[in-house]
Amino acid sequence: MAPAVFDHRFGLPLEIAPLKDPYGPDNDPELPVEVLFQGQPVDGIKVFAIRQGISRPPSPVTTRDGKAVVLLDGPGKWLIKAVHMVEYPRAGAEWVSYWASLTLER
DSSP states (O other): OOOOSTTOOOOOSEEEEESSOTTOTTOOSEEEEEEEETTEEOSSOBOEEEETTOOOOOOOBOOTTSEEEEEOOSSSEEEEEEEEEEEOOGGGOSEEEEEEEEEEEO
């Protein structure tokens, strides 16, 4: 059996990883994801799921275990994104922002 590709972690500073195959046979509109910062689940991150050309309702926020469920409720091109801000007092900056995205088409 071939390994699943969708659940590969790339080791990026901020990463959104689907917890099930977004192209699976059930075509379930609910996609569970995990948001990782430095390889660890991160709490309290808004996860946006935006379909091209469609405005969206409020976004879910990750739980303590870094998980959220996004709603992919129609066909089209999807952008799933998150931003994590970290205090960064060096070099005259107060914050550093990390951005992550996952794109797919259904």
